[in-house]
Amino acid sequence: MNFVIRKKPLKLLWLEALLKRLRERDPEASYFIEQFRRLDAGFAGEQRVDKEWYEIICPNTFFVLHNIVLANAAKHSHQLDTLFICNHFMLVVEIKNISGKLDFDGITYQCTRTKPDGTVEGFPNAITQIQRHIRFIKIISKNYSLPIEGAVIFSNPSAIIENHPNTVPIFHVSGLQSHIQSLYKKHPKPILTDEQLTRFVQLIRAQHQPQELLTRIDSSRFRHGVLCPKCKYKNQMFYYRGIWKCSVCQHTSKEIFAEALQDYQLLVNRNITNSQLRKFFGIESSDAANRLLRKFNFPGIGTTKNRVYHLPENLTEYMKQFF
Ligand SMILES: [Zn+2]
Known part of the structure; x- marks a missing residue:
């Protein structure tokens, strides 16, 4: 097995540095604090899922790549939370660290969460995000013909997954091990040799776009x-x-x-x-x-x-x- 260690997102490091130094009464202070909370929770959730990968018992060679950013022909980026690649298939994973009651509407594509106090809010549709990634990976991996699977994983134990369409599997992090086993059953035949697999992983990693910070604020503010x-x-x-x-x-x-x-x-x-x-x-x-x-x-x-x-x-x- 092979792992690429997940790094703290650059934006999160930037916010950490900024909040330490931001001057009193900055007009955007609460906006930065909110952004920090969101990214920090997301990163914590990803780390919770990462622990599960280390426990996967699997006799085959596999790679787990985290936070891979790839650009498509239109120069739009695809940020993959985790990409699991083995000789039999690959799995694109979107990780969500949110709590509350979660509903996915298969007709309107609207995703909502209901908080314990009854407030309802929308959140980005993880299913359409995965489907978009899968369409793109199909193009870049066409010479390797590995089947591509997707999954949305909820890392927050207090999330309650309610209605959702059956297009992409959605489950709690505790279901990861058995989901991987079921995918090996679904794709019993190896498609790539270990050598081809390594070459394919190298190809993906070579296309990875290192993170760039686009935000800068005037230095008189910190x-x-x-x-x-x-x-x-x-x-x-x-x-x-x-x-x-x-x-x-x-x-x-x-x-x-x-x-x-x-x-x-x-x-x-x-x-x-x-x-x-x-x-x-x-x-x-x-x-x-x-x-x-x-x-x-x-x-x-x-x-x-x-x-x-x-x-x-x-x-x-x-x-x-x-x-
Ligand atoms: Zn001191």
Whole structure:
């Protein structure tokens, strides 16, 4: 078996960084908080389903790809929560982490959820989303002729699935294991060799479009600098002789710089120069800023003074080795 680990969505990382730093009384604060809640719940739900994949007992080779983003000919994107691929079939999974009583109307295509207090609201139709993905995957996998199955999985144990059409299976996460077994029964003959399967998975992964952040907000709306975690990120820490120190509670840390630089990367820019570093983090000395930047061996272009440093992905992870 093979797994590609699910990464936190970029938008969620962005919102985490923003909410830590957003200035008091920002007019869109409640909008960002709501967006964060929704994405955070979605990610938690996906992780709950991911645990189930690890428990699948299956003698065959299979791959589980998470958060695959593919673009179709019209340049519209298909974001697949999970794609399970084995020699016999593939399964496109849409994961929903919502609670309440859920109804799918097969005629109007309207999906609604009824909350315990009786309020009814609509939510995107997961069945039509799956069908759209399946039509697209059929096109890109035409040389491999693997049957394509779909499923909508509810990760929230308190969701009650009521009326739904029988076009795409809909079930709770606890039903995943037996659903996979039933698909092996439905498709008993292997279509691909292990080698063909690996090649097909490579093809899909090569087409994956890395996430891009499209939102940026004006930097005057959030607090700059290295912020003190002990003061709930309200107060700035200052750099002196290689150490960051909180101006209010006196807390000191070296490693906190990684988190703050990741915030900068998410909120401001993926590149940084000596003068941008000094300005954002409140460092006066150009030499100190230079030493700090060089310490982490960031790739970059240009000579020392005007060098543009490129901040790598998984920045806090990357920087750990240098502390
Ligand atoms: Zn503090």
